[in-house]
Amino acid sequence: MSFDRLIERIIELKNPTVVGLDPKLEYVPQYIQRRYMDKDGGTLRAAAKAIFDFNQAIIDEIHDIVPAIKPQCAYYEMYGSYGIKALQKTIRYAKLNGMFVITDGKRNDIGATMEAYTNAHLGTVNVCGNEIEPFASDALTVNGYLGTDGIEPLLNICREKDKGIYVLVKTSNKSSGEIQDMKLEDGTPIYALMGDMCEKWGADTIGKYGYSAVGAVVGATYPEMLTELRKRLPHTMFLVPGYGAQGGGAEGLKGAFDENGLGAIVNSSRAVMCAYKKEGCDERDFAKSARREAIRMRDDITQYINLK
């Protein structure tokens, strides 16, 4: 099952973190931007090329210490078809370097349309007898508001092709409670209902570490819910955004992990990508600075958990 591959890499590197590659153009050092802007001018194509170079350099520096990357689709869609090309190349490059790739698309739809998203991001598309992998990612974040019809097409590929999904359960933002914390007639909050669905959806995909191919997104900004949901959803691996920039501290993350230090992977995006700005080092040192921040984050988080 998919998350076994990720979990094995987490154990190997002793590092339950993922670096979010959400490359706003302003994060990309000037010298890389100029490499393309001087030639092409301020075009979507030039921006997309600069972004890929930025990602590539970060992957070069972190792939031996960080198990996974999480590219956020929005920052590639911003640059139209050129941006999507940069996303495809980023995924390919990370995989060539042994990294697990979680595409953060929060996709959702039903039936044949969800199947199209599934085939696009995790599977293959048939064109005149050729089976082509458009994105070839390992996992995809999804939104479960449409119920089982929106998840079923993904489960087939999780079983067949060793892939995984993370369903939004309790997001890290301030207003997440407006819908997610509302209580049902029996007192269950909606996030817990969504979490219970994850356990149900994943039930027949449980791997050797006890986790299924259906994970949940649970924000670092709500430590008490991490603890509560860890107990409630014993087979659901958590993808935890909100560490660092959004204010979630490392100690508060403890509850997301099981007694073996497994069961969760913590994301950091901006703090790693922009480490060179915070450090104030030469911008040409940005990728090494990203590595330093990735190590700091790993050590910050693993001090509180029992990862052997």
Add this chain to the structure above:
Amino acid sequence: MSFDRLIERIIELKNPTVVGLDPKLEYVPQYIQRRYMDKDGGTLRAAAKAIFDFNQAIIDEIHDIVPAIKPQCAYYEMYGSYGIKALQKTIRYAKLNGMFVITDGKRNDIGATMEAYTNAHLGTVNVCGNEIEPFASDALTVNGYLGTDGIEPLLNICREKDKGIYVLVKTSNKSSGEIQDMKLEDGTPIYALMGDMCEKWGADTIGKYGYSAVGAVVGATYPEMLTELRKRLPHTMFLVPGYGAQGGGAEGLKGAFDENGLGAIVNSSRAVMCAYKKEGCDERDFAKSARREAIRMRDDITQYINLK
């Protein structure tokens, strides 16, 4: 406000329908597929080119009778960056032909990331001082599970640039009730809570027909909820999927409309795109067949409403 433009076009054409352009390759006539496959082979590039030709011919035939198209992102993402290029070209071509474009992406995220989606699909992206419109759509479907943080960035562009959004409220699929029909402690179903949020989010964007820039997706397959929600959400325009192929009949749609025959736009995708298969006409007649089905659909729906 954005939906005023759409509503005016609906009144002008006396047609409250939208054609979903969800071009699965199998829908595209063989003679168009061969135009590219014979040269390029079975590649994503060839598929994307065939799809654009297919869309273009349909737009040519329907733009004078149908007010809007709704391209579904999944069917373009399937073909990677080439597919996204076809999406960009489809949107541009429809707008050049006077059509209103609703991008069906069901996007969702928070803060800066939602802003990136907003700029990508509805707004502009700044690259080195150049303001570029990557997709330049008129409206976007979104998922509100993350609350106000995920909607706020869209509202700014609805106000500034005359754009609109449709939030998933009650979807047309069978399992939509698993989450959406669950009742809160006070008896309110979740879909009604989401609907109430739409009224709140749209409150300061109400246009001259009484509808805000924040619409709701409500499925044709639940006629009683269309009626209930029309009363509950007087300023929220509905985008109604599920007519035809998914089983929702025209009479059941009545409740989605107000006393002037406004307040909703009904989508049909497959029945229009594949009309030539159902008719059994020559495949080279596919676009004219799509037009015939678009007219049949318009007449089927308008017989039950009071659109002047």
